[in-house]
Amino acid sequence: xxxKFIKQMMVLIFLMLIILSSCAKDKINEEDQNYIDLxxxxxxxxxxxxxxxxAEGNLLVPFDIAYRHQFxxxxxxxxxxxxxxxxxxxxxxxxxxxxxxxxxxxxxTIQGQSSSWYKVAVTQDQDIHDIMREVxxxxxxxxxxxxxIYETEAITGYPDLSQNPRIxxxxxxxxYGIPEAWTWLDENGYSAGGSSSVVVAVIxxxxxxxxxxxxxxxxxxxxxxxDNNIDDDNNGYVDDIHGVNVISDDRFHSGDPMDDHGHGTHxxxxxxxxxxKEGIVGVAYNxxxxxxxxxxxxxxFTQADIAEAILYAYDNGADVINMSFGGTGMSIAVxxxxxxxxxxxxxxxxxxxxxxxxxxxxGIPNYPAAYSYVxxxxxxxxxxxxxxxxxxxARLYNSVEYEVYAPGENILSTLPNDNYASWSGTxxxxxxxxxxxxxIRSAYTDRDMYPNKFIMGQITATxxxxxxxxxxxxxGIHNVPMIVDANLALTKMPKPDVSLYDYYVFxxxxxxxxxxxxxxxxxxxxVDLGLVxxxxxxxxxxxxxxxxxxSSGGVANPYITFLTNDINYGGVGTYSTKDLLTRNDQFIxxxxxxxxxxxxxNTPNDYIIRINIxxxxxxxxxETDTNTYHFPAGTSIELVVRNGMILPNIIDTxxxxxxxxxxxxxxxxxxxxxxxxxxxxxxxIQFWTDDPNDxxxxxxxxxxxxxxSFITQGTLEEPVRLFPSELMSRYRVEIFENKDGFVSINxxxxxxxxxxxxxxxxxxxxxxxxxxxxxxxxxxxxxRSSYTSSHIIADTIENSIFDTxxxxxxxxxxxxxxxxxxxxxxxxxxxxxxxxxxxxxVFLKNSTVDYNVPINIYLCLTMRNRTNQSxxxxxxxxxxxxxxxxxxxxxxxxxxxxxxxxxxxxxYIGYVFFKQYIIDIWISWNL
Numbered sequence: 001x002x003x004k005f006i007k008q009m010m011v012l013i014f015l016m017l018i019i020l021s022s023c024a025k026d027k028i029n030e031e032d033q034n035y036i037d038l039x040x041x042x043x044x045x046x047x048x049x050x051x052x053x054x055a056e057g058n059l060l061v062p063f064d065i066a067y068r069h070q071f072x073x074x075x076x077x078x079x080x081x082x083x084x085x086x087x088x089x090x091x092x093x094x095x096x097x098x099x100x101x102x103x104x105x106x107x108x109t110i111q112g113q114s115s116s117w118y119k120v121a122v123t124q125d126q127d128i129h130d131i132m133r134e135v136x137x138x139x140x141x142x143x144x145x146x147x148x149i150y151e152t153e154a155i156t157g158y159p160d161l162s163q164n165p166r167i168x169x170x171x172x173x174x175x176y177g178i179p180e181a182w183t184w185l186d187e188n189g190y191s192a193g194g195s196s197s198v199v200v201a202v203i204x205x206x207x208x209x210x211x212x213x214x215x216x217x218x219x220x221x222x223x224x225x226x227d228n229n230i231d232d233d234n235n236g237y238v239d240d241i242h243g244v245n246v247i248s249d250d251r252f253h254s255g256d257p258m259d260d261h262g263h264g265t266h267x268x269x270x271x272x273x274x275x276x277k278e279g280i281v282g283v284a285y286n287x288x289x290x291x292x293x294x295x296x297x298x299x300x301f302t303q304a305d306i307a308e309a310i311l312y313a314y315d316n317g318a319d320v321i322n323m324s325f326g327g328t329g330m331s332i333a334v335x336x337x338x339x340x341x342x343x344x345x346x347x348x349x350x351x352x353x354x355x356x357x358x359x360x361x362x363g364i365p366n367y368p369a370a371y372s373y374v375x376x377x378x379x380x381x382x383x384x385x386x387x388x389x390x391x392x393x394a395r396l397y398n399s400v401e402y403e404v405y406a407p408g409e410n411i412l413s414t415l416p417n418d419n420y421a422s423w424s425g426t427x428x429x430x431x432x433x434x435x436x437x438x439x440i441r442s443a444y445t446d447r448d449m450y451p452n453k454f455i456m457g458q459i460t461a462t463x464x465x466x467x468x469x470x471x472x473x474x475x476g477i478h479n480v481p482m483i484v485d486a487n488l489a490l491t492k493m494p495k496p497d498v499s500l501y502d503y504y505v506f507x508x509x510x511x512x513x514x515x516x517x518x519x520x521x522x523x524x525x526x527v528d529l530g531l532v533x534x535x536x537x538x539x540x541x542x543x544x545x546x547x548x549x550x551s552s553g554g555v556a557n558p559y560i561t562f563l564t565n566d567i568n569y570g571g572v573g574t575y576s577t578k579d580l581l582t583r584n585d586q587f588i589x590x591x592x593x594x595x596x597x598x599x600x601x602n603t604p605n606d607y608i609i610r611i612n613i614x615x616x617x618x619x620x621x622x623e624t625d626t627n628t629y630h631f632p633a634g635t636s637i638e639l640v641v642r643n644g645m646i647l648p649n650i651i652d653t654x655x656x657x658x659x660x661x662x663x664x665x666x667x668x669x670x671x672x673x674x675x676x677x678x679x680x681x682x683x684x685i686q687f688w689t690d691d692p693n694d695x696x697x698x699x700x701x702x703x704x705x706x707x708x709s710f711i712t713q714g715t716l717e718e719p720v721r722l723f724p725s726e727l728m729s730r731y732r733v734e735i736f737e738n739k740d741g742f743v744s745i746n747x748x749x750x751x752x753x754x755x756x757x758x759x760x761x762x763x764x765x766x767x768x769x770x771x772x773x774x775x776x777x778x779x780x781x782x783x784r785s786s787y788t789s790s791h792i793i794a795d796t797i798e799n800s801i802f803d804t805x806x807x808x809x810x811x812x813x814x815x816x817x818x819x820x821x822x823x824x825x826x827x828x829x830x831x832x833x834x835x836x837x838x839x840x841x842v843f844l845k846n847s848t849v850d851y852n853v854p855i856n857i858y859l860c861l862t863m864r865n866r867t868n869q870s871x872x873x874x875x876x877x878x879x880x881x882x883x884x885x886x887x888x889x890x891x892x893x894x895x896x897x898x899x900x901x902x903x904x905x906x907x908y909i910g911y912v913f914f915k916q917y918i919i920d921i922w923i924s925w926n927l
């Protein structure tokens with residue numbers, strides 16, 4: 001009785017909500033019969049990086065632009081013979097310009113209201129990248145994209161197919177709330193195995209619809225007459241009784257989705273193998289399977305075929321769409337198709353089997369599982385531990401999240417020709433979730449009251465059983481979501497689960513006249529903050545978000561003032577996102593109702609401000625629920641403030657930089673020919689300005705190129721200082737001359753030097769870290785980061801100190817290519833160039849060669865040529881040992897090649913031919 005009461009209460013609550021508030025009903029349902037039709041304007045491929053995605057993580061530019069590095073590394077597969085293009089519906093055929101660009105054979109893929117997607121063949125005698133660049137310039141082509149290829153998620157272990165399966169071999173049916181869910185359905189008047197009216201589309205390699213465990217549960221297209229060789233329902237497919245084959249173009253499409261690989265049949269059996277005592281039982285063993293063959297016999301899927309398959313499922317009323325395939329590339333065409341299907345169908349996809357994280361330095365998401373409107377399913381074993389092969393989620397509430405775990409190891413299921421086998425993979429975990437979605441839809445049939453978002457929220461937010469990380473040592477700290485629970489998904493009352501999803505900061509001049517609108521927060525600016533909220537479960541109401549800067553010690557940050565610090569977001573729908581952002585078409589340009597923050601004029605440079613974000617909200621779906629819900633504890637963001645005078649990218653008028661200002665070179669800067677920049681004593685110049693740990697930070701390439709003159713004039717008491725930002729402390733300070741440029745550095749401290757100049761006098765060169773310096777460079781239009789040895793190049797360096805330059809670092813010792821006089825090398829490991837003179841220098845505690853000398857040695861060497869005062873022989877060389885505590889080398893002259901002689905104490909002393917030279921050596925030591 002209690003269970004029936006819960007069910008009745010849920011129905012009454014939803015009915016009351018619909019009557020009282022139109023916003024409680026998912027607006028998306030109003031579009032059930034229409035495709036999502038994105039703006040039909042010509043795509044701008046040149047937008048800035050912050051415009052690559054919308055607030056929900058959808059691509060606004062093609063994948064090869066948004067993820068150019070991943071695209072260029074060669075790991076992504078795409079069809080070399082076709083591309084995808086989007087045309088206005090006013091353009092129904094290829095124009096002459098399109099044909100001239102190498103396009104032919106236009107084939108409709110997605111029909112929209114104002115624009116449509118087509119697959120089009122490309123000329124084979126031209127490089128596909130050259131064709132892509134050309135067609136993207138054509139005005140009639142709104143979007144051009146690659147036709148990426150996905151694969152079935154790799155499966156492991158192929159046991160003997162002749163095994164005699166039984167239900168007790170299906171270990172996963174004995175847990176995860178599945179038996180309890182069957183009992184709940186049966187006790188509440190529903191079929192325990194789900195309803196035969198619920199249809200699950202399996203987009204895969206096809207399904208053996210004649211299999212003895214599947215034949216009774218195949219979906220039937222009632223608008224088609226079998227075997228009459230006529231397209232009775234005029235949907236473009238002949239005799240599509242149980243599904244369709246959408247592989248390749250229209251010539252190869254058919255109504256026969258027979259599996260020629262086995263993967264799709266295995267997936268279908270996990271979902272809906274019949275309870276007919278023939279073999280196994282599916283999770284939703286009374287639901288129907290719509291077989292859609294988009295995967296080839298090889299296991300590959302093209303984006304064009306996937307898009308067609310998704311829309312076939314949508315057009316034919318699929319309640320759930322299972323996609324046990326994926327890849328790191330994605331096309332906007334598939335994205336459009338998924339967003340259309342999401343208006344009615346529960347979307348489920350496998351997270352992938354690369355053992356990879358979805359975000360971070362070495363992470364890349366697996367699509368379609370990483371979309372926010374697709375349930376991404378990871379795998380666990382019988383003990384609830386992450387499978388060794390499963391991809392996994394980096395952090396809670398990110399924009400490329402995998403939402404849930406499900407059993408995915410040794411999953412027994414059907415194979416073609418009435419066979420069975422146990423396979424492993426996230427491909428097997430996803431259909432477990434799809435089967436549970438079918439059970440939920442069987443109980444909650446009213447789409448207006450229980451939209452697909454309700455089902456997705458129930459699946460991802462109700463479980464109380466957490467997975468166990470496979471290897472914290474290898475994976476590190478990462479988000480470990482719950483393992484799906486079918487019973488709780490059916491019976492647990494929805495509650496709000498709202499969190500911060502993303503945020504945007506704006507500093508336009510329309511906010512405050514003192515702003516510069518460069519997208520970087522500067523001291524003295526007034527900025528607008530726009531938050532994007534995501535709800536993973538039941539609808540909220542009266543959602544009030546507030547912000548503050550109070551530390552854990554209860555002290556407010558003194559450098560910020562909140563002009564607006566609380567906003568009511570109202571209701572955040574079930575499994576939805578909500579924001580108050582301003583959009584120009586699909587691009588985000590501001591905030592309608594912002595949090596407004598004033599940054600103090602005296603905020604230190606590179607100062608990190610932590611903004612704490614709090615919320616209170618109520619349950620919009622249960623008026624008897626008096627609880628107040630909140631954001632997860634510790635929700636916060638960090639803003640980095642810059643305080644300094646930004647030097648222009650092009651300096652074309654004479655300048656004098658003084659210690660009264662703090663100067664910043666944030667990007668590539670050039671001093672033009674004929675222009676002189678003088679730097680006075682005590683002046684500080686910072687190179688770089690952004691945060692290297694922010695995935696969306698500005699990808700500047702910072703250096704100072706001098707075609708005119710750059711002269712520092714520090715003093716011993718007030719040296720000039722050149723250094724990288726604290727947030728970019730591993731990056732190099734790069735200054736170089738170009739053309740007839742002239743650089744003279746005097747009484748200056750340079751940190752992380754990488755220079756090519758004329759003259760340096762009384763300069764301290766030092767490194768922040770005992771390792772190679774990082775830098776950025778441009779590679780085919782993409783900014784990349786790397787590290788390597790640095791160099792110090794000059795005509796002359798004198799009276800200077802090289803302090804901890806490259807110390808103890810074996811592989812990336814910096815090069816000194818300069819005539820160096822009267823200077824000191826301390827704790828340094830450097831490579832000298834044999835084309836330059838190094839005279840009257842002192843070497844102290846250096847680490848050029850790694851040999852241990854257990855005694856203190858003072859060594860003074862004098863080299864003189866008694867027969868020829870003009871030059872030394874080419875073989876003359878001097879090399880210094882490493883662990884010697886004190887070392888002075890007097891008049892160490894020019895050398896060319898290296899010949900080593902090992903003598904006592906494992907000290908290397910340079911060898912000089914005795915024919916023309918005399919070497920005087922004095923050695924003293926203390927044992």
